Amino acid sequence: MPIPRHASLLDSLAEASSISHNNRVYEMQGDGADIVTLSLGEAFFDIPVPSFDDLPQAKIHHYSHSRGLPLLREKLAKYYELDCGLPLDPETEIIVTAGSKAAIFMALSAILDPGDEVIIPEPLWVSYPEQVRLCRGVPVMTPWQDSVDDFASYVTPRTKAIIVNNPQNPSGRRLGVDELRRLHELAEQHGLFIIADEAYHEFVPEGAEFLSVGSFDPHKHHTIVCNSMSKNYGISGWRVGYMVAHQLLIDQIIKLQQHIITCAPTILCHYLAEHFETILEQTRPQIARVVSMRNRMAGELASRGVACMPGDATFYLFASLGKSRLDAEHFTEELLRRHAVSVVPGTGYGASCDRFVRISVGTEPEQRLLRGISAVAGLIEETS
Template sequence: MESVSEASSIRTNNRIYELRAAGLDIVTLSLGEAFFDLPTPSFEGMPGTQIHHYSHSRGVPLLRQKLAGYYETCSGAPVDPETEIMVTAGSKAAIFMTLTAMLDPGDEVIIPEPLWVSYPDQVRLARGVPVMTPWYEQVGDLESYITPRTRAIIVNNPHNPSGRRLGAVEMLSLHEMAEKHGLFLISDEAYHEFVPEGEVFVSALEHDPEKRHTIVCNSMSKNYGISGWRIGYLIADQHFTRQVIKLQQHMVTCAPTILSYYLAENFEAILDHTRPQIRRVVATRNRMAGLLADRGVQCLPGDATFYLFASLGESRLDSTEFAERLLTRYGVAVVPGAGYGASCDRFVRVAVGAETEDRLVRGMHALADLVEATR
């Protein structure tokens, strides 16, 4: 465990919670979730004899059915709710169980930077070796990192922290690599609803409907502004899910039953309620990117999620020093880019899902002011 780091974004936000509890006014651009207007859930009418007890380890059957149909609609790939999907306590658990099930000690996993902060340490916890690639490498460049020990490639699509979406050509290239070298493609699609209005998300399953090598991990709680509910899911072929369910049974037994029933019974209503708010936060993200660009602060290309990966430009500070000074002098919290990979220390992650527009604007100007002040 000494070789495993804390998740940098969560460490940052734990500090922000403490500062706000002490009465400080912090513009929170570090929090990796969207705050939506959501009704207080009512559990009236739920099956009282079941919601307080264990459910099937694969997940509540009705929720699996709803998720299978939903993913078939957005990917075109059929999903068998009985054998190819498992509901988990958040998508983090789905990713960790996936890695634990597939890796032997010393197996390598290719992780493009900027990476999601938990990928490398989850690989290490699964006794594997993370192989990170610099942020400027293209999808086609990943093949040069493949060795006889490579077992998988992880992609986050749409991407945290840049907001970039992988296109169909890039996704097809990843599938060809997986087929050619006998690899798994792990596609973390936890932000797949957060795309601009009128744009289409391309799931990894679209090019591998038989799930020969593709494992999709996703999150209901992240996509619908209920991150504290911890409801995620995994989609893979029946042979892989048959192995992963053993980990579920030994670690947590099942995802939270009462919340799973609520989400199953209110599946369509939740989508109808949150989708307009999702479109608004994505539009806000792109307005804030424009504001930063007008102030001379460039971000990595992207138009999805509620994240920006902002360059520090000519600032003499590294990302950790920059984030600390932004917090202590301006009362604005961002996450240092160093947590997203060794090549990313000239960036900070900015999240726009937890603040009002006027406070977001205040935070963007503070960030640009500090870049200018530390040239």
């Protein structure tokens, strides 16, 4: 009897390298191994176990509005205008999603026809190319050395969008005023969408300025902003994100939301809406500490002769392997085998990044973090 086969498209997709790598770490830890884990894409904060007692008990266990709870949309709208300079209508220009990853995928689904191209600058977040492929589009990657001024050379008649991560995972780099202006000029000149993934916008050093991509297109003619409450506030497992876009596009994306997930998790959205300000008060001091730690660890690496790709935000470092004989994949394997330290190989962030590894400073106490940083620098020295 013939066995039905999965869609051939899936054969062309790779696993998400960071997630696949961390699944292996979970398995090793389950077997009793003590792994200094510098590979997780999240920050661990001291957050009280939530109580749902003050929430509307008749509503929290049921479906909610597929655009998102009205109160949560109102608070997100005020928050984004205050923090990011982007005014938006909570009734028509925002949708709450099950994580920012779902928001990006629905945005791509809404704008791409088969064969459309999407420009993706490296280092890229590992899911961008695969999500474009899932939407029957063609990812066009640009090497990490390219600037915004170089993007125009990748535009073809099939180009539909550019994806930018700001601040960038894994380098921590923030786009500046001139770069953002040129990016929007390119979009306007060629009729392109800009999908701005701003899931780390809270992870900016104290006193530094964050410029939202959307603030340069206040009428949202061509900009789609995707963001994450769960990533920014140390509750990644809650899977709550949101998207900001023009009403006409949101009205189309709501169809995808309704047919794929119905609504974001109702009970968690009620909690976030009712405790929005408290969560900010609890997490922002901890965000400041982890960003400060990130930049101190960059100094530790520099003192050992290890350079990182320029950036100062997020809780990641994208460390160069310098003169090591090992490429990123082999370096990661050796680091885990010899020193029980896990980092993520740079190859997952684009072909031009095979001489880098991603280090996360968000999940280990300082002494274990220093131990891991020392192991990275030491292995580079040993293999050079």
